[in-house]
Amino acid sequence: MVIKGLSLEIQKGEIHVIMGRNGAGKSTLANVLMGHPSYEITQGSIYFQGIPLEELEVFERARAGMFLSFQYPQAIPGVQVGTFLRKSVQAVRQDNCPTNRQLRDEMKAAMKILGVDNSFLARYVNDGFSGGEKKRLEILQMLMLKPKLAILDETDSGLDIDALKMVADGINSIADDTACLVITHYQRLLDHVKPSHVHVMIDGTIVKEGGPELAIQVEDKGYDWLEPANA
């Protein structure tokens, strides 16, 4: 049992941050939400816009408007980023699919935020990418897929300050219309992204909730003072 007794509600326009040590269950939560086949929900329920998630396959969750920015994005050799983005937009935004021209314009704008040029589109998805390039591609996909719920699993880890800033710009650019769940164990992303809610996760459950000030406390004092035994 990795996650237990967790309760969370996220509204459009809110940025929720979940902090916690390695092994606290943060990534598990992200994967469970997206429907990773290795996890099983034994108790409890998760709703997305009123729909019980257990009724939706992974691809249906994506089409319903959920997005996961992966901690470890997978390489798909031979599939070009541009083709992949286009096919994914066509799959996810079926009801209101942009024309090729709109798609190109959107792509251009998103790539500008992330500081990548056209040659990026011709490369193979995550194949031979640096850590920073992988995370930029995750955010590029997020911007193109326009999710209603964006889950970002340690998107900030392993980034230099410039890349971190661009990733933050990406998040901020969709924040008003999106519910964001940002998983991190550093405070530094929060210098650039203003969370509405901060949650601290220990041992598979949320032990403390608060506003941006909680993140600063955690940065100063660590997690020990929040251990259920010490609280």
Add this chain to the structure above:
Amino acid sequence: MQFKSRIRAMIGLSQQMHRRGINMSQEARDMSQEARDAVGDYRYGFHDPENATIRFDFGLSEQVVRDISEIKNEPHWMTEMRVKAYKHYISRPMPDWGNSEMLNSIDFENICYYLKSSKGSETDWDEVPEDIKNTFDRLGIPNAEQKWLGGVTAQYESEVVYHSIREDLEEQGVVFLDMDSGLREYEDVVKQYFGSVVPYSDNKFSALNTAVWSGGSFLIIPEGVHVEMPVQAYFRINSKNMGQFERTLIIARPGSSVHYIEGCTAPTYSTDSLHSAVVELIAEEGSHIRYSTVQNWSTNVYNLVTKRGIAYRNSTIEWVDGNIGSRLTMKYPAVILKEEGAHAEIISVAYSGEGQHQDAGSKVHHLAPNTTSRILAKSISKNGGRSSYRGLVKVSPKAHNCKVSVVCDALLLDADSRSDTYPTMEVSNQSCVVEHEASVSKVSGEQLFYLMSRGHTEEQAMGMIINGFFEPFTKELPLEYASELNKLLEMEMVGSIG
């Protein structure tokens, strides 16, 4: 610039695939249930009623060989070569490597070695018998010819029923004929080169082909001429228990270039057919021949083919070889790098599904200094299918400063499927650089989850991974062919996930 155009091209491709998808389902509805059961997902499995003008009885003898030659009214030397080859064929044992079990299960007495369904080779589709024309229409040949090909030959059973070449190429002296016409009109050239690259005694099946050959292409590119649009040959088997033995000879004169493409399909029958071709390429100084194949025989066809080219000074021979269909394919496109500076490029993909064995690979002989070769072989096996890479690279003592690169990648889609690699390197010169890499991988659950989290179904995700795996191959093909191949592979994926 190149990248941009490729992206645009890919967008067009998807639209085209979508349209074809609609056409196909219409076609599928038209098929009777019985036909559908037999054909399965293979959409080229339809057949015409057989209207043979000449049909030989099953089986092979010296008389059959002489009769074929007589029907074709061939010169004496060709008849004698056929008979010699026949004698060699019957005396030569079946190869004891590859897939001997499958090879030995071929019933050679139950094969028709010559079947003619039309009067002759036409240069106007309207002159081609209607059934046959319809078949090629369904295969999209006349349409492709109009849009993007420099010339076409279409072979149906034993004979070429249609051939044409764009006028501008003809004016530049390009010769593109079926092999039988080539022998009639350019006897001296044929006499000089026929069997000079692949002698009948090379192997059992080159002997068989030389004995009973019929059809194929004869192509000469004059000095300095660059054929910008690809020329295509299409091979169709229609009858049951058919043997197709086309023979192709391509000569690129100094400084010329050409891209030759071949495609092949057959109806799905419960009994076996045999396709055994010989292809000979001659690349003279500074010339460039690219020979692309998308082999998509139905899974009752044994495909035993010998392909080889000789590359002279500073010339390049490229084999781009895709094996999707057939029950058993044994084919190892080869290049002899005969003079300094010659280059060989062999890119192949193999796809093996249930009951299929693709035993494919490549051979390169470095006979001269400063010659280079690059081999890339990729295979996918699924549902118990078996793919083998069998390669031979030889570097002779005189071949100084050669470069050889061999990369083999195999992808296994389930635990029942099999991949083998048999790379042989015989290097007799210390100064040469040889690289060899081989990998076997599986599609990971994490890759599928990643793609599905972007809105793709499991089948779409699998199709994407597979198309990506074959991308180094498909990007070498003209767009129309690449799209066809991607479509094929996507179809193969339908229903493949449990």
